[in-house]
Amino acid sequence: MIGERLVQKVSSTRGFAKVAPHVVPRLDRAVHRLTRGKYLLSAQMLPGVILTTTGARSGLPRRTPLACMPEEGGWLVIGSNFGRTDHPAWTHNLLARPDAEISWKGQDIPVRARLLEGEERAAAWKALLAFWPPYATYQARVEREIRVFRVVRR
Numbered sequence: 499m500i501g502e503r504l505v506q507k508v509s510s511t512r513g514f515a516k517v518a519p520h521v522v523p524r525l526d527r528a529v530h531r532l533t534r535g536k537y538l539l540s541a542q543m544l545p546g547v548i549l550t551t552t553g554a555r556s557g558l559p560r561r562t563p564l565a566c567m568p569e570e571g572g573w574l575v576i577g578s579n580f581g582r583t584d585h586p587a588w589t590h591n592l593l594a595r596p597d598a599e600i601s602w603k604g605q606d607i608p609v610r611a612r613l614l615e616g617e618e619r620a621a622a623w624k625a626l627l628a629f630w631p632p633y634a635t636y637q638a639r640v641e642r643e644i645r646v647f648r649v650v651r652r
Contacts, residue, residue: 512581512639523563544630547573548601549649554594562588566649567629572609573600574622577645581636589645600649608652613645622646 527548544565551560567574577589592598592611600607614622623646626633637644 527561527563547575549575549588550599550601551588551591552595552598554591560588560591562586564588565630567626569625569648572648572650573602574614574626575611575647575649576626576633577647578633578636579644581639583640583642585642585645589647592647597652598649609649610652611647611649613647618648619646622648 545568547564547566549562549564551562552558553560564575567576577586579586593613596611598609598611600609623633626646633644
């Protein structure tokens with residue numbers, strides 16, 4: 499599918515990594531709010547959720563639109579941060595407080611997240627690269643290991 503390949507190519511660029519973090523989440527939050535949780539704009543490219551974490555320092559709820567890979571019993575969420583150098587804040591929040599909530603297709607679901615490591619992460623990463631190849635470009639651009647979380651219903 500040519501459109502999908504074009505989107506993947508564009509999303510792998512450094513320019514996209516600079517602009518997208520400032521534009522995509524705001525648009526996603528607005529569309530999600532206007533459609534009462536039924537749609538995310540970015541979900542036209544990849545499945546998406548709104549992840550509500552508890553701030554590691556503030557203790558306040560933090561809502562973040564994320565691409566995800568649905569799997570049986572839950573989701574994989576990826577801390578790619580569009581291939582930028584730092585881990586995204588939501589990953590720090592999940593490490594500190596793994597209980598969260600996901601808005602998935604208009605339904606709010608209490609979840610628990612677990613950071614994947616070792617062989618489990620390697621297997622998930624392989625599946626993620628097959629699902630969305632630009633993750634390889636994001637990883638190649640940064641020195642940190644991109645965090646991958648398995649999120650399951652509580």
